[in-house]
Amino acid sequence: MALTLFARRPEPVEAPAPAPWPEIGETWKPEGATVVQRYYNQAHAVVLVYTAAENYRHVVACLGCHFTKANSAARSCGWLDLKGAADIANGHATTCRALPRDIPSRPDDDAVRDQLRQWVVGQRRHQSEDTELWISFLDPVRPTLQRTNIWIETALRQLADTQPDIVVAKTSEYTEVTRFYARSYPEI
Numbered sequence: 001m002a003l004t005l006f007a008r009r010p011e012p013v014e015a016p017a018p019a020p021w022p023e024i025g026e027t028w029k030p031e032g033a034t035v036v037q038r039y040y041n042q043a044h045a046v047v048l049v050y051t052a053a054e055n056y057r058h059v060v061a062c063l064g065c066h067f068t069k070a071n072s073a074a075r076s077c078g079w080l081d082l083k084g085a086a087d088i089a090n091g092h093a094t095t096c097r098a099l100p101r102d103i104p105s106r107p108d109d110d111a112v113r114d115q116l117r118q119w120v121v122g123q124r125r126h127q128s129e130d131t132e133l134w135i136s137f138l139d140p141v142r143p144t145l146q147r148t149n150i151w152i153e154t155a156l157r158q159l160a161d162t163q164p165d166i167v168v169a170k171t172s173e174y175t176e177v178t179r180f181y182a183r184s185y186p187e188i
């Protein structure tokens with residue numbers, strides 16, 4: 001019976017090709033970020049509200065003028081909720097007159113690995129403790145990184161293997177969660 005049902009499954013249909021800019025502002029789905037709202041600025045550039053964290057952290061990004069906002073001083077967690085992000089996006093859209101830019105192209109893997117390496121190096125501090133690296137720090141650049149959390153974690157793990165002098169990965173034997181730390185410089 002199961003085999004019969006399986007055999008009757010329709011052939012998979014290829015996804016339609018994405019429409020070109022400016023329509024792409026309506027349909028663009030950057031890898032690793034979920035676009036939840038769109039606003040148009042005064043020159044019809046798209047202002048995105050997206051989440052890279054299953055809707056509990058939100059980011060506003062203007063595809064006209066590079067405006068980005070990922071944090072909220074009003075909330076103790078420091079992240080924007082959807083309403084806060086929507087208010088900021090709407091406010092920005094009513095004042096921004098920047099023309100639409102092209103959608104950021106998807107960088108190749110080496111370029112993203114290099115960007116992550118630079119980010120890690122930038123997190124290193126002259127202190128006794130190593131600095132924990134939080135994926136949430138990357139929220140504002142997810143539309144340019146265009147990679148999933150898993151991809152980023154894998155890249156960080158590889159970097160920890162090849163350059164243990166700059167980043168270390170520690171996996172809890174109880175939870176199997178891996179945390180990443182930028183190695184500290186000697187204290188001065």
Ligand SMILES: [Zn+2]
Pocket residue numbers: 041062063064065066067092096097098
């Ligand atoms: Zn703008």
